[in-house]
Amino acid sequence: MNKSVSVSYYAILREQRGLGTEEVPTMAVTASDLYEELRARHGFTLPASRVRVAVNDDFQPWGVAVEDGDRIAFLPPVAGG
Amino acid sequence: MEFRVTGQKIDPAQLILAIGDTRVGACVTFEGRVRRQNEGRSVLSLDYEAFKPLAEKEGQRILEEARQKFGVLDAVCVHRTGSLKLGDLAVWIAITAEHRGAAFDACRYVIDEAKARVPIWKKEHYGDGSTEWINCATRGPGVSGPGPAG
Structure with missing residues (x-):
């Protein structure tokens, strides 16, 4: 089923995407599917294992189901402090 | 008990006024500052970026864990976002307890967990004009092991 989700990117992913938040129409079933779809489309360097x-x-x-209207954020390895 | 992410300059002298009461026998504070050198490279400035709602939620969980584990009375942490200069305060923590052991241990716990778990990112600007998102390299020595100390 086609659905639309809001996707936010941070740090290196935001720079590689060239924007912070976008609406994405997708048929992805899980968050993992969605990341792989977007990684292929935008050339993200980080594998899902590090996000x-x-x-x-x-x-x-990563196995969580993607539902229409979800706000999804992809988070690179953190580095506060 | 509060974990806050802010784009405003951190003012410890102001923040400390709200900390503690007469149950308190020990107050440990920690300041994380922007250092001029990292991993042998000359650092000119830092940018911090946060996923604020989740950073504050996860930070609050860490403070609550510190209270449970060490029996501290209060724990406050403020973390900066935005562009910081050398010497600027990036993070400030205050822990109060009846005795110093719990306060020191909890302070160490809070900064270590915050660095590992809270969705905040640091981009370093170097003297040679290059930049790097810390811990985000996809090759090189930082990838398999823990990230550089900050």
Whole structure:
């Protein structure tokens, strides 16, 4: 089923995408599918194994289902402090 | 107990006024500052970026863990976003407890967990004009091991 999600990128992913947030129509079933779809499209250098995903402002496992209207964020390795 | 992400300059003298009461026997504070050198490279400035809603939520979880593990009375952490100069304060932590052991241990716990878990990113600008997102390299020595200390 086709759905639309809001995708946010941070740090190196934001720079590689060239924007911070976008609406993405997708048929991806899981967050992992969605990342691989976008990685192929935009040439992200980080493999999913080094990225975390948040859905509606909370961390989720990569296998989480993507639902229409979700706010999805892809988070590169963190480096605060 | 508050974990806050801010684009404004951190003012410890102001923040400390709200910390503690007469139960407190120890107050440990930590300042993380922008250093002029990292991994042998000359650093000119830093940009911090945060996923604010989740950074504050995950930060709050860390403070709550510190309270549970060490029995501290209060824990506050403020982290900067935006462009910072050398010497600027990037992160400030204050922990209060009845005794110093718990306060020191909890302070160490909070900064270590925050660096590992809170969705905040650091981009370094170097003297040779290059830049790097710390921990985001896809090749080189930083990839398999833990990221550089900050």
